[in-house]
Amino acid sequence: MQLIDIGANLAHDSFDADRDAVMHRAANAGVVQMVVTGSSVEATQRAIELSRAHPGVLFATAGVHPHHAADLTAEALPALEALARDPAVVAAGECGLDYFRDFSPRDLQRRAFAWQLEIAAKTGKPVFLHQRDAHDDFIAILREHRAGLPGGVAHCFTAGEEERDAYLELGLAIGITGWINDERRGQHLREVVRGIPPDRLMIETDAPYLLPRDIRPAPKSRRNEPAFLPWVVRAVAAARGETPEVVAGYTTATARAFFKMGSDPNC
Numbered sequence: 001m002q003l004i005d006i007g008a009n010l011a012h013d014s015f016d017a018d019r020d021a022v023m024h025r026a027a028n029a030g031v032v033q034m035v036v037t038g039s040s041v042e043a044t045q046r047a048i049e050l051s052r053a054h055p056g057v058l059f060a061t062a063g064v065h066p067h068h069a070a071d072l073t074a075e076a077l078p079a080l081e082a083l084a085r086d087p088a089v090v091a092a093g094e095c096g097l098d099y100f101r102d103f104s105p106r107d108l109q110r111r112a113f114a115w116q117l118e119i120a121a122k123t124g125k126p127v128f129l130h131q132r133d134a135h136d137d138f139i140a141i142l143r144e145h146r147a148g149l150p151g152g153v154a155h156c157f158t159a160g161e162e163e164r165d166a167y168l169e170l171g172l173a174i175g176i177t178g179w180i181n182d183e184r185r186g187q188h189l190r191e192v193v194r195g196i197p198p199d200r201l202m203i204e205t206d207a208p209y210l211l212p213r214d215i216r217p218a219p220k221s222r223r224n225e226p227a228f229l230p231w232v233v234r235a236v237a238a239a240r241g242e243t244p245e246v247v248a249g250y251t252t253a254t255a256r257a258f259f260k261m262g263s264d265p266n267c
Ligand SMILES: [Zn+2]
Pocket: 094, 129, 130, 131, 155, 156
């Protein structure tokens, strides 16, 4: 199986001590390529540096997470756009709206989101989207900008059929994390994931977050990492009545086409 983790926060400081070992375990688990999430200007710079150090294996996104939306000023925009144009960057974002935590005021979240959709349109890169408890505003802003966007993926999708269908109607792809491995809060997702066409479905760990709950033995650190992506594949496969190999095949093809990645040079 060749897998692509489309959402790994590998620039996160929880990987500072053993990042090389984490990457080796990922490779041994069949995770041949990873998209390193940029969630702030600084994290984006680190994601780009990591990607340059591992060409063809790591790729970066360039964006500001809604939690940090208040930090994205009009003055900071040209620098973010320049980062988005970097050849190592395969998507704009992570950007969107998060009204669950409300770490940044909502009006600033909406402004930062719209700005980053403009960057995606200007740079011709697809957008890596985050949304929590903000569906109506999120869809309204996306609709306004949709015509100029080359594409988008709703990452870490955890919602229901209605939101799934709204995203699919807008032409978005959907990213599934280990949320689906959770026998309690992920139960509904096992039904919802069946309605996503293979050419719109991608998989991600969102490491170091969202450790799949069914990993045995459970890692003592509770830290998630890309090597655990096969657990997500197996949960998606079980939910859809497919083999893990089939799910691996189309999610990898979908990710390569969406992010315009070449094949891993080491394979
Ligand atoms: Zn997110």
